[in-house]
Structure formats: structure tokens, C-alpha cells
Amino acid sequence: MxxxxxxxxxxxxTTSTRCMVFDSKGLPVCSDQMEHAQIYPKPGWVEHDAMEIWSxxxxxxxxxxxxxxxxxxxxASIGVTNQRETTVVWEKATGKPIYNAIVWQCMRTQEFCEEWKNIPGWGQDITGCGKVKDHTGLLISPYFSGTKIKWILDHVPGSREKAAKGELLFGNIDTWVIWNITGGPNGGVHVxxxxxxxxxLLMNIETLKWDxxxxxxxxxxxxxxPQIKPSSFVYGSTKKDGPFGAEIPVAGDLGDQQAALFGQACxxxxxxxxxxxxxxxxxxxIGETPxxxxxxxxxxxxxxLAEGxxxxxxxxxxxxxxxxVQWLRDNLRLFDDAPDSEYFARKVDDCGGIYFVPAFSGLYAPYWDMSARGAIVGLTRYIRKEHxxxxxxxxxxYQTRDVLEAMxxxxxxxxxxxKVDGGAVKNNLLMQMQADILGVTVDRPVVNETTALGAAYAAGLAVGFWKSTDELKHHWASDRQFDALMEAGKRECQYKGWKKAVEKAKGWTE
Incomplete structure (x- = not known):
């Protein structure tokens, strides 16, 4: 053997698909990555071609x-991690999506969500109090998959009838990928x-079952x-005639952010x-209590890691x-490559008194104002592209500090x-700014693509490639720590300016 x-x-x-191979020490061996198209049918709408993603x-x-x-x-095994909330509905018999994947950033169900908030018994305040939070732990928002599924079934002719007959399947991208790599129309696992x-918005946060x-x-x-299973579990196997060319257990599944939590050994x-x-x-x-x-x-x-x-x-x-940053690159063409943002930002000592609130899809945590839109405030003729x-x-x-304050x-x-991870943590200026604005130490790991690592860890645990989470803790190693250098008074003054800018961005589409 x-x-x-x-x-x-x-x-x-959200913007690309990557395959990474890890060894027994949790270190990357090789990888390949490809971008896919971003589709914007209307302002605030975002879609992907699910067949392109599968390709x-x-x-x-x-x-x-x-x-x-x-x-x-x-x-030994394969793990999948994915952009969460992005919604695919497809034909069970053919594997053909009945509509483009509706991306997590898409705002098309905002009007429905606003109406929903005002229905007696369902309404909520900014803390989310209401039946939705009680059942799911979430807020009423276009962000989540449930309203996206409803939109597809409401707008694609004949889809409700097909869904009622069991001819259509729903999945987030994890489900779509796992279904396809385990056989698709020919026995693919729907999980x-x-x-x-x-x-x-459909799982009960306490029972871990569909609500x-x-x-x-x-x-x-x-x-x-799909069936709801643990994150570390043997769901099925790939097919010999598939892209792996062998039967390999598919044994890990985590939404990207939870995968990063797992990969960071939190x-x-x-x-x-x-x-x-x-x-x-x-x-x-926060442990075992929601x-x-x-x-x-x-x-x-x-x-x-176990049923129930x-x-x-x-x-x-x-x-x-x-x-x-991509918007600066692609729409405004201020630089050619995203990493260049650090080079240009270092050419100035500060922002020249401006704040940019990038609320292109509304403001998420902790504000939850879907009517907010992007704004640059404090502009003068002194401002250059570097600012x-x-x-x-x-x-x-600043947005990270907003969340940390709430947390x-x-x-x-x-x-x-x-602990920090993701592609942008390679930007040393950004990490130093983050430490300064938070007033805490920022710790960057040796393996910063911890989303993929977390999925690998879950898959490896399920088949005994790694024995325990204690073993995984020993694999985590720090690459560099960034300590806060900014004087506390300056930090608080700048953050106060940010809060004023956020208020300017709110309420544009009401």
C-alpha cells in the first residue's frame, strides 16, 4: 500500500480558486491558483458563473x-473551504445551475430584508434581537444564503415546481464542489x-439541524x-475519472473564515x-455554548469534530x-498590482486628513447598515493618489477596530x-498600521494561508493523518509580530475621525 x-x-x-498540497507538518508543498469572472448585472448585484468555478x-x-x-x-484526504453564503441552485439530474451563483456581497434582497424586519415577531434592532437571531444566531440581512435561494426560486420560471418535486439542489460553494468531485449527477454527495x-439563515444554531x-x-x-455533517468527516470519495485520477476520501469542509480559525489553531x-x-x-x-x-x-x-x-x-x-484595494487597481487604475499599494502608501507620512469608508455593499458588523455607500471625506487639493x-x-x-471593540x-x-492571516498580511505597512490602530500586538504566522490549512487539518484529522488538535497546535509558528508604536492619544483622535466618516457614509439608499 x-x-x-x-x-x-x-x-x-470570492475571486479565485486554489488547490494546495500540505505535508504531515502542515507545510505547503505546492499549489495552483486561477481567478474567475466577477459579474455585476446591476449596481449592488454580484454573481459568479458556477460552471466556471467548477472548471x-x-x-x-x-x-x-x-x-x-x-x-x-x-x-490521504481532501478538504474543501469556500466563500461562504454564495448560493447555487442546480438541477439534480444534469448538474446544470438554473441561475448564476449569487455572491455573498450581493444586495438584491435588501428590500425584502427591510420588509422582513418590520413583520411582527420577526423584527430586530441593531443587536439583532428577534426570532431570526434566536433561531440562527444571525441577523436579517441580504448577506446570508436564505434570501438568495428565495430570490432564485421566485424569479426563475418553473423553479418552484421543480424544487417541490425534489429536482433541484441548493448548496453554498462547498456543497457545489463536493457534489461535483464525488460524481456530480452520477452519485455526487449532497452535503x-x-x-x-x-x-x-436556515440552520438552528442550537440543534445544528435545518430549522x-x-x-x-x-x-x-x-x-x-444538503445533509449537515461535522467539519471533519468522511463524506465520500473522488472518482478515478475525475481531476484527481484516483479514489481519495473527501473528509474536510469548512467555510473560509472558520477554516482560518481552525488553521490558526484557535x-x-x-x-x-x-x-x-x-x-x-x-x-x-467562545466554546460549546452559542x-x-x-x-x-x-x-x-x-x-x-463529531456528530451533534x-x-x-x-x-x-x-x-x-x-x-x-482591487477597486483602486481595476476601476481607478492607481497601480498595476495589489502589492504595489504598500509602495505608494509609504510615499506619504499620513492620509492628509482624509478617510475612506469603502461601504460598496453597505456596512456589515457592527453597524449593519445596508443603505450605507462608499465615501471619501475630508478631501482638499493637497490630496494625491498616495493619500x-x-x-x-x-x-x-479601522473597520477591524470597530469589530474588536464590539468583540x-x-x-x-x-x-x-x-492572530492574522490571508493574502494582505504580507503587507508589512498594513500590519503595522493595524497594530497601531488597535493598540495590540499583531501576530503573523509562518503559513499565512491558514484558510486552506484549516481545511487540510479537518480532512487529515478525519482519516487519522493527524491524531489530535494538540498535534496541530505544535505546527503553528509565528513569522513576525507587530507591536503598537502609535501614541495612545493620537490613536484615539484618529479613530474618532473614522467614526465621524462612517456617519457620513450611512443612509445613502434609504
Whole structure:
């Protein structure tokens, strides 16, 4: 029997798909990555072509194995991590989506959500008090999958009838990828894990099962929904005629932010991490009780290692961070490559008195104002492009502080160290700004792509490639720590200016 040397992670993100191969020490061996198209049919609407994503997934799997000269027989298991909330509905018999994937950032169901908030018994305030929070730990928002499923069924002719007959399947991108790599129309496994299911508005946060009352209200047939399983579990196997060319257990499934929490070895209550990607997402492990937030955060399933058990997390979700840097690159053409943002930002000592609030998709945690829109305030003729670029990086740090303030209040724990990960943490200026604006130490790991690593860890645990979470803790290593250098008075003065700018961005689409 061939020795198992590797675990593979498929990391399907908002802008690209990546396949990474890890060794027994949790170190990356090889990878391949490809971007996919961003589709904007109307202002505030965002879509992806799910078939393109599946095509890219196959391409990067083959690419990674070829680059690393990996024998598929040496792969112990496969984990999947994904952009959460992004919604796909497809035909069970053909595997063909009936509509483009509706992306987590999409605002098309905002009007429905506003009406929903005003229905007696369902309404909520900024802390989310109401039936939705009681059942799901979430808030009424276009962010989550449930209203996106409803929109598709309401707008694609004949889809409700097909759904009622069991002819249509729903999945977030994890479910879509797993279904396809395990056979698709020919026996594909229709499954999700608790971390992804908890982002749909359809899973009961306490029972970890689909909530019939929520599904009935949103008019989503339960027959469409995948089975909910632990995050570390053997769901099925790939096919020999698939992109891996072998039968390999698919054994890990985590939404991207929970995968990063797992990959950062945040296994203890009070451990926290922040991921810098298209958006920013801070999660804190709160143990085995789904404690509700009183300060605009979400209570979410963190991960599950056994049926019926779950480790929960408080989450602060920020929609636009890295995406704002992409906007400077692609729309304003201020530089050619995203890493160039650090070079230009260093050309000025500060932002020249401006603040950029990148509320392109509204404001998420802790404000939850979907009517907010992007704003640059404080402009004078002194301002150059370098100031705007620096203000964009600072906006990432200020939004993170907004979330940390709420998290400190909810948890009663004042963080002294924040673990960070994601592509943007390679930007040393950004990390120093983050430490200065938070007033805490920022700790960057050796392996900063912890989203893929977390999916690999979950998959490896399920098949015994790694024996325990204690073993995984020993793999975590710090690359560099950034200590806060800014004087406290200056920090608070600048943050006060940020809060004023946020108020200017609110309420534009009411």
C-alpha cells in the first residue's frame, strides 16, 4: 500500500480558486491558483458563473498535482473551504445551475430584508434581537444564503415546481464542489458542514439541524437542502475519472473564515483571528455554548469534530477590505498590482486628513447598515493618489477596530494579541498600521494561508493523518509580530475621525 504523505485543500474564494498540497507538518508543498469572472448585472448585484468555478477547480487540482509531481495515491484526504453564503441552485439530474451563483456581497434582497424586519415577531434592532437571531444566531440581512435561494426560486420560471418535486439542489460553494468531485449527477454527495450551514439563515444554531420554521417562512423546500455533517468527516470519495485520477476520501469542509480559525489553531475559548481577504473577518472561539451578541456581531458555528457537537464563535464580518484595494487597481487604475499599494502608501507620512469608508455593499458588523455607500471625506487639493491609497489601507484597520471593540464588549476579554492571516498580511505597512490602530500586538504566522490549512487539518484529522488538535497546535509558528508604536492619544483622535466618516457614509439608499 502506498504511503500517505499529503493532504490536499481546495480553497474556493470570492475571486479565485486554489488547490494546495500540505505535508504531515502542515507545510505547503505546492499549489495552483486561477481567478474567475466577477459579474455585476446591476449596481449592488454580484454573481459568479458556477460552471466556471467548477472548471477552474478541476484546472487547479491538475495544475497543483503536476507542479508538485504528486502521486494521487500518496494523498490521504481532501478538504474543501469556500466563500461562504454564495448560493447555487442546480438541477439534480444534469448538474446544470438554473441561475448564476449569487455572491455573498450581493444586495438584491435588501428590500425584502427591510420588509422582513418590520413583520411582527420577526423584527430586530441593531443587536439583532428577534426570532431570526434566536433561531440562527444571525441577523436579517441580504448577506446570508436564505434570501438568495428565495430570490432564485421566485424569479426563475418553473423553479418552484421543480424544487417541490425534489429536482433541484441548493448548496453554498462547498456543497457545489463536493457534489461535483464525488460524481456530480452520477452519485455526487449532497452535503455541507455546520460552519457553512450556519450561514444560510436556515440552520438552528442550537440543534445544528435545518430549522423548519425558517425554511417555511423563506419558502425553501427542505428537499433542496444538503445533509449537515461535522467539519471533519468522511463524506465520500473522488472518482478515478475525475481531476484527481484516483479514489481519495473527501473528509474536510469548512467555510473560509472558520477554516482560518481552525488553521490558526484557535482551539481554546477566547482565541481570536482576523483574516484579510476580499473582506475582513474576525472570529473568536467562545466554546460549546452559542452565546448571543449584544453588540452587532454574529454567533456562528465555528467547527465540529463529531456528530451533534460544535465549537461556536463570535464573528465580525466586514464586506469590503481587500476588495477596496482591487477597486483602486481595476476601476481607478492607481497601480498595476495589489502589492504595489504598500509602495505608494509609504510615499506619504499620513492620509492628509482624509478617510475612506469603502461601504460598496453597505456596512456589515457592527453597524449593519445596508443603505450605507462608499465615501471619501475630508478631501482638499493637497490630496494625491498616495493619500487615497494609504487611506484605503487604513480603512481596513479601522473597520477591524470597530469589530474588536464590539468583540471585547461581548466576550469580556480584552485581546492583547491578534492572530492574522490571508493574502494582505504580507503587507508589512498594513500590519503595522493595524497594530497601531488597535493598540495590540499583531501576530503573523509562518503559513499565512491558514484558510486552506484549516481545511487540510479537518480532512487529515478525519482519516487519522493527524491524531489530535494538540498535534496541530505544535505546527503553528509565528513569522513576525507587530507591536503598537502609535501614541495612545493620537490613536484615539484618529479613530474618532473614522467614526465621524462612517456617519457620513450611512443612509445613502434609504
Amino acid at each position: 502506498t504511503e500517505k504523505k499529503y493532504v490536499v485543500a481546495i480553497d474556493q474564494g 477552474r477547480t478541476q484546472d487547479v487540482i491538475r495544475g497543483a498535482l503536476k507542479k508538485g509531481k504528486i502521486n494521487p495515491e500518496e494523498i 455541507t458542514d455546520v460552519s457553512n450551514a450556519s450561514r444560510t 423548519e420554521e425558517m425554511a417555511k417562512f423563506l419558502d425553501v423546500p427542505l428537499a433542496m437542502l 482551539f481554546g475559548k477566547g482565541d481570536a483571528k482576523n483574516t484579510y481577504g476580499t473582506g475582513c473577518f474576525m472570529l473568536m472561539n 452565546t448571543p451578541s449584544k453588540n452587532g456581531l454574529l454567533t456562528t458555528a465555528g467547527y465540529s 457537537k460544535c465549537t461556536y464563535a463570535l464573528e465580525g464580518s466586514i464586506a469590503i477590505t481587500g476588495a477596496a 487615497i491609497i494609504r487611506a484605503t489601507l487604513e480603512s481596513i484597520c 471585547n464588549k461581548d466576550s469580556g476579554v480584552e485581546l492583547s494579541v491578534l
